[in-house]
Amino acid sequence: MIHSKVVAMILAGGQGSRLKNLTRKTAKPAVHFGGKYRIIDFTLSNCANSGIHSVGILTQYQPLALNTHIGTGVPWDLDRKGGGVEILPPYMSTEGGRWYAGTANAIFENIDYIDLHQPEYVLILSGDHIYKMDYRKMVAFHQKTKADVTVSVIEVPWEEASRFGILNTKDDDVIYEFDEKPANPKNNLASMGIYVFNWKLLRRYLREDHKNKESTHDFGSDIIPEILRQGHRMMAYRFSGYWRDVGTVDSYWEAHMDLLDPNNELRLYDDEWKIFTKNLDVPPHYISDAGHVENSLLNEGCEVYGTVKNSILSTSSVVEEGAVVTDSILLPYARVGKGAVLKKTIVLSHHKVQEDEVLGDGETITLAGAYDMGIL
Amino acid sequence: MSINLQGIINLGEREEYIRELTMNRPLATVPFAGRYRLIDFMLSNMVNSGIDSISLIVKNKFHSLNDHIGPGKDWDLDRKTGGLRMLYPDLEPDSNLISIGDIPIVRSNLAHFASLKKDHILLTRSNYIGNIDFRPAYEEHVKKGNDITVLTRRIRQGRMRIDLLGMDIIQKRNGTYSIGRNLGNQNNFDLSIEMFLMKKSVFLRIVHETIEEGVEPYLKKAIISRLSDYKVDTYTVDVDILPIHSIQQYYNASLTILDPIYAQYLFYKNGKIYTKVKDAPSTLYATGSEVNNSLIANGCVIEGTVENSIIFRDVHIGRGAVVRNSIVFQDTQISSRANMNYCIIDKFVHIGSGKVLMGDGGLPYVISKGASIR
Numbered sequence: 001m002i003h004s005k006v007v008a009m010i011l012a013g014g015q016g017s018r019l020k021n022l023t024r025k026t027a028k029p030a031v032h033f034g035g036k037y038r039i040i041d042f043t044l045s046n047c048a049n050s051g052i053h054s055v056g057i058l059t060q061y062q063p064l065a066l067n068t069h070i071g072t073g074v075p076w077d078l079d080r081k082g083g084g085v086e087i088l089p090p091y092m093s094t095e096g097g098r099w100y101a102g103t104a105n106a107i108f109e110n111i112d113y114i115d116l117h118q119p120e121y122v123l124i125l126s127g128d129h130i131y132k133m134d135y136r137k138m139v140a141f142h143q144k145t146k147a148d149v150t151v152s153v154i155e156v157p158w159e160e161a162s163r164f165g166i167l168n169t170k171d172d173d174v175i176y177e178f179d180e181k182p183a184n185p186k187n188n189l190a191s192m193g194i195y196v197f198n199w200k201l202l203r204r205y206l207r208e209d210h211k212n213k214e215s216t217h218d219f220g221s222d223i224i225p226e227i228l229r230q231g232h233r234m235m236a237y238r239f240s241g242y243w244r245d246v247g248t249v250d251s252y253w254e255a256h257m258d259l260l261d262p263n264n265e266l267r268l269y270d271d272e273w274k275i276f277t278k279n280l281d282v283p284p285h286y287i288s289d290a291g292h293v294e295n296s297l298l299n300e301g302c303e304v305y306g307t308v309k310n311s312i313l314s315t316s317s318v319v320e321e322g323a324v325v326t327d328s329i330l331l332p333y334a335r336v337g338k339g340a341v342l343k344k345t346i347v348l349s350h351h352k353v354q355e356d357e358v359l360g361d362g363e364t365i366t367l368a369g370a371y372d373m374g375i376l
Numbered sequence: 377m378s379i380n381l382q383g384i385i386n387l388g389e390r391e392e393y394i395r396e397l398t399m400n401r402p403l404a405t406v407p408f409a410g411r412y413r414l415i416d417f418m419l420s421n422m423v424n425s426g427i428d429s430i431s432l433i434v435k436n437k438f439h440s441l442n443d444h445i446g447p448g449k450d451w452d453l454d455r456k457t458g459g460l461r462m463l464y465p466d467l468e469p470d471s472n473l474i475s476i477g478d479i480p481i482v483r484s485n486l487a488h489f490a491s492l493k494k495d496h497i498l499l500t501r502s503n504y505i506g507n508i509d510f511r512p513a514y515e516e517h518v519k520k521g522n523d524i525t526v527l528t529r530r531i532r533q534g535r536m537r538i539d540l541l542g543m544d545i546i547q548k549r550n551g552t553y554s555i556g557r558n559l560g561n562q563n564n565f566d567l568s569i570e571m572f573l574m575k576k577s578v579f580l581r582i583v584h585e586t587i588e589e590g591v592e593p594y595l596k597k598a599i600i601s602r603l604s605d606y607k608v609d610t611y612t613v614d615v616d617i618l619p620i621h622s623i624q625q626y627y628n629a630s631l632t633i634l635d636p637i638y639a640q641y642l643f644y645k646n647g648k649i650y651t652k653v654k655d656a657p658s659t660l661y662a663t664g665s666e667v668n669n670s671l672i673a674n675g676c677v678i679e680g681t682v683e684n685s686i687i688f689r690d691v692h693i694g695r696g697a698v699v700r701n702s703i704v705f706q707d708t709q710i711s712s713r714a715n716m717n718y719c720i721i722d723k724f725v726h727i728g729s730g731k732v733l734m735g736d737g738g739l740p741y742v743i744s745k746g747a748s749i750r
Contacts, residue, residue, distance in 0.1 A: 035658035036674070074449075075653075260660070262677060268657040269675070276655050279450075281648040284410035284673040284686075285659070286636060293667055299658040300411075300674050303636065312658075 006139060007119040007199075008052045009110070010043055011103050012127035013060030018248045021348060021367045023062070026374030029127030030065040031252075032331045032349060034259055034268070035299035035314050037277045038069055038374075039246065040127040044085075045275045047125075048076040050135040054083040054117050057127070058106040060090060060099060065374025075276045088113060102217030108206040114199065122202055124195040124219065130255055131243040132266065132273050133194075138237050142196040147235040149201070149227055151175060152194035154239050164190035165220050167236050175234040178224050189236055192243060195219065201232065242266040253346065253365050256312045256329050259297055280332075280376060282316050290321060306336070314349070315376070323353075327362070332376050334369075348372040378458075381514055382494040382576065383422040383430035385415065385502050386595060387441075388478030393622035396742040397722065401440035404432075404502035406626070407705050407723070409633050409642075410673040410686050413444055414620060415502040416651045417642075419451045422498070424647030425510040429458030429494065433481050433595075435465065444652050451650045463488060477593025482583055489580060497579050499595075500571045505629055506617035509646040510573075513611040517573040523606035524578060524599070526553065527571035530612050535563040539625055544568035552604045566610060569617055572599060578606060616641065627720065627740045630686055630703050634669055654706075656689045664695065673706070680710070694729065701737065705745075719743065726750065 016028025023031060029040035040057075047055050055078060059066055066087075072078075073085030088110050090099050100106035107114075107124065114122055121142065123135055133152070142150040153167055161182070168177040168187045179185065205223055209215050215222045228234060242265035246252040258264050268275065282301030287293055291304040298304070301316030306323035313319070317330035322339040330336065334347040343360035347353060348369030360366040391398040397406045404415035422430055430453060434441060441462070447453075448460030465475070466484040482489070496517065498510060517525040526546055534540055538560075545558045546568040555568050586598040616638070618629040633639050643649055656675025661667065667682045675690040680697030687693070688705045694712035702719040704710065710721075711729035718735030720742045727733070727743075728750035735741030743749070 075655075262660060262662065269677070274655045275657070279653045281650050283639065283643040283649070284671045286634075286639065286671050287667045287669070288636070289669045291668065293661045294665060295663040296661050297658045298661065298672070 005120040006052055006123055006135075007054045007056065007114050007117045007121075008047050008123040008125055008135070009056045009058065009107055009114070010040065010047075010125045010127045011106060011193075012040060012057050012066060013063075013100055013106060014128065015061045016128060016247060019246075019252060020249055021369060021371050022249070022252070022346070024371035025062055026065045026372055027059065027062050028247075030069055030374045031246075031372070032314055032374075033130065033246070033252075034256065035297050035312050037275055039130065040066070040069075041275055041277045042130050042132065043125050043127050044070075044073075044076045044078070045273075046131075046133050046135060048078060048276060049273050050133075052123070052135060053078070053080050054119070055085045056088050056110060056113050057085060058088050058100065058110065060106075062374075063087075063089060068375060069278055071278070075278050077276075083117065086113060102215075102222075103219045104206060104209055104215075104223045105217035107202075108210050108217070111203060111206065114203075119199050122197050122199045124193075124197065126193040128247065129192065129243060129245050130266065131192075131239075132241065132270075132275075133239060133243075134273075138194070138239075139196055141237050142235065145235045146233065147196075148198050148232040149224070149234040150196040150237050151224070151234065152192045152239050153189040153236045154192055154243050156188050156190045158185065158188050161185035161188045161190065165193075167191055169236050173236040173238070175228065175236050178220065178228065180220060189238070191220065192239060193220070195224075196237075201227070249346070249365050249367065253329065253344070257310070257327075259312065260295055260310060280315055285313075291319075306338075317347075320355075328360070331372065342368075349374070349376065378428040379426040379511065379514060380494050380496055381427050381510070381573075382492050382497045383427045384433065384497050384499045385418055385422075385430065386433045386478060386499060387415075387502055388433060388435045388481065388595070389501055389503055390621070394620070394626060396623065396744055397626065397720070398437075400437070400745055402435065402437045403620075405440045405444050406503075406620075407688060408505065408620075408626075408630065410671050410688050411654075412649060412651045414505065415441075415445075416649055417505050417507070418500055418502050419445075419448075419453075420647065420649045421506070421508045421510065422500075423451050423453065423650070425508075425514075427498065427510070428453075428455060429461075429492070431461045431463055431485075431488065431492075433463050433478055433485075435478065435481065438462075438464065446652075450652050458493075461488065475593070478595045479583075479586055479593050479598065482595060483587050486583070486587075489583065492576060495576055497574050497576050498571065499574065499579070499599075503620045504569055504571070504617050505620060505642070506613075506615055507642050507645040507647070507649070508613060508615055508617065513613065514573060516611055517609075520609055521607065522573070522609045523575050524603065524608045525573040526555070526608065526610045527569055527573070527613050528566040528610045529569055529617060530564075531567055532564050534558075534565055535560060539628065540567065542621070543619060544570060546610060553608045553610070554603065555600045566612070569613065569619065570596065571613075573611070574599075615645070623720070623740065623742065624738070627703070631684065631701075634671060634684060634686070639671070654689055662695070665693075675706075680712070688723075702740075722747070 012029040016023040078085040166179040285302035305321040306319040315332040317334040320338045331349040335352045337355035339356040343362040345360040345366040351369030405413040453460035463485040465481040659676040662679040673689040679695040696713040705723040708725040716733040722745040726748040
């Protein structure tokens with residue numbers, strides 16, 4: 001039922017420059033995650049599992065890996081008649097060509113796409129978060145509370161609140177103020193960058209925002225404050241569960257280490273809410289007689305002839321004899337040569353660590369490989 | 377690039393020597409190598425050889441086959457032209473009996489065979505495991521103008537090979553080929569691996585004649601009995617192929633893929649092996665797990681010890697459990713401190729904690745689908 005009323009728009013054009021070499025040649029949503037996935041798989045699977053059948057993906061920065069990954073949307077059952085997944089890059093018009101100038105501008109430029117589906121609600125999502133969420137529940141909350149806008153929020157520890165966009169709310173979770181990275185936070189409800197808008201209302205504000213020369217055309221800094229200023233009803237939808245913005249090398253590494261806890265909140269093994277991804281048609285992984293694996297996550301196609309501890313081995317990565325890999329992440333088709341020793345190292349896809357090479361001091365995270373094309 | 381060759385996989389296989397694993401499924405969908413079914417190898421070999429139109433002659437137990445293959449999407453066979461076609465037997469309205477042999481299924485689908493657009497066919501079984509490029513054989517078949525080309529494997533010192541007993545052997549006498557059964561008397565011989573390249577016209581003629589005579593119920597025997605009527609030659613396939621007719625062959629073939637060199641050949645040589653996607657996450661190895669010389673599929677949680685074994689998707693092996701020389705199918709639960717050696721455990725089995733199950737290398741112990749040992 002939800003699919004006829006809701007169109008999801010996934011913002012996937014960001015660079016994610018704090019991920020350094022991981023995103024030099026790849027958009028952040030296409031960065032490999034969790035052994036077999038890419039970051040955007042979580043959002044796309046949430047859409048699929050929530051019964052949303054019209055999904056627009058806004059791309060801009062280094063889209064090649066993202067485009068080849070998404071294709072026609074088959075892995076997420078989004079190859080559909082009258083909907084499905086649509087990749088929406090910037091385009092030329094009679095007024096000339098222009099890049100997306102901000103998150104709100106990207107949606108503004110695709111008003112025609114949304115109008116095509118005549119939705120009641122538009123769900124704005126980010127393609128770079130790791131979480132499982134049933135958007136149906138958020139839309140139902142939006143309807144029940146008769147909101148014009150609903151923002152998904154998560155409680156963060158008070159001492160960390162100043163790192164987030166904080167939403168100040170009244171007792172009934174009505175939002176009255178948006179505080180971007182407040183020095184003295186009045187609340188600890190952080191915005192997850194997930195919004196439900198009544199489409200008619202958003203459409204109007206996007207057009208006004210487009211005319212405003214002062215605006216940065218951003219949802220957080222322009223659209224949300226303006227809608228609040230005009231006195232519309234904006235609700236905070238409280239989400240509890242695993243949610244990570246893997247925006248930095250540190251947080252990317254930590255989110256991987258979370259997966260080594262068999263009881264972690266993300267619950268990847270839950271059959272009721274699978275995370276889908278493109279299938280690479282490789283065989284099961286192999287651990288040799290001399291191989292040793294402990295407290296680690298291994299994906300299909302891997303071969304282990306050495307030692308692996310507290311690490312994540314993505315698709316078809318190989319650890320040769322005598323190599324010791326600890327607290328590390330091997331991205332797809334990475335290869336660790338004989339006798340190499342890795343500590344707290346992320347090896348980019350297709351990169352080969354030379355024989356007897358020693359990487360990582362076990363303190364800070366080392367990135368091995370100049371860049372990741374993201375293409376497999 | 378596609379070639380002028382129609383694939384036909386005949387699933388009318390004999391299953392009596394692999395009965396435990398074929399109670400609920402045809403031989404074609406017996407799980408193999410951690411994430412595949414037997415038929416995946418033949419389908420992938422054909423697709424990787426450029427064959428874009430494949431017919432399956434289906435005998436029984438359709439559910440498992442349909443569930444696995446569906447419209448053939450995972451093999452790129454969901455096509456407007458060609459693609460995958462399942463050929464079912466006609467069930468008589470006043471009888472629920474399925475006729476003996478595969479000729480009745482062919483008869484029910486004569487219109488399909490007559491309408492095939494390709495000039496040549498490749499008739500195979502689903503129970504030979506390998507990574508085979510059919511193109512060189514096909515090219516030679518066309519170049520020599522053969523009516524029938526029988527694909528073979530050359531066996532040397534085969535007298536001691538118990539695993540080859542009862543298999544088809546091909547020999548040439550006075551200029552004509554004949555195919556018989558290996559009784560273990562010959563040392564050097566050519567094995568027929570039940571793969572035939574044929575002119576479509578020849579295939580249709582044999583089928584028509586056989587149906588008109590109304591005696592022979594089996595397609596393979598019908599072809600074999602007419603070899604002397606046609607221009608026949610053999611083509612020796614030079615890659616390793618594992619036939620799977622019995623539990624023992626199944627078990628040995630499974631352990632063969634633990635050899636990384638063999639696995640490299642089987643999974644990659646002439647193209648990848650495709651199968652139905654299950655979307656299982658990566659496998660988690662707990663602290664205290666110990667895994668050696670084993671092939672492990674995705675979606676598992678391994679807390680115990682695994683040695684010389686093959687573990688399929690979504691299996692849980694509990695703390696202190698020991699699995700040796702065994703094959704464990706998907707969604708099975710091996711509880712803590714359970715201990716097993718030389719076992720084949722089918723899908724959805726529950727082995728309770730502390731249970732001990734022992735087979736033998738010569739006769740693996742098979743636990744059937746859904747069993748619960750508490």
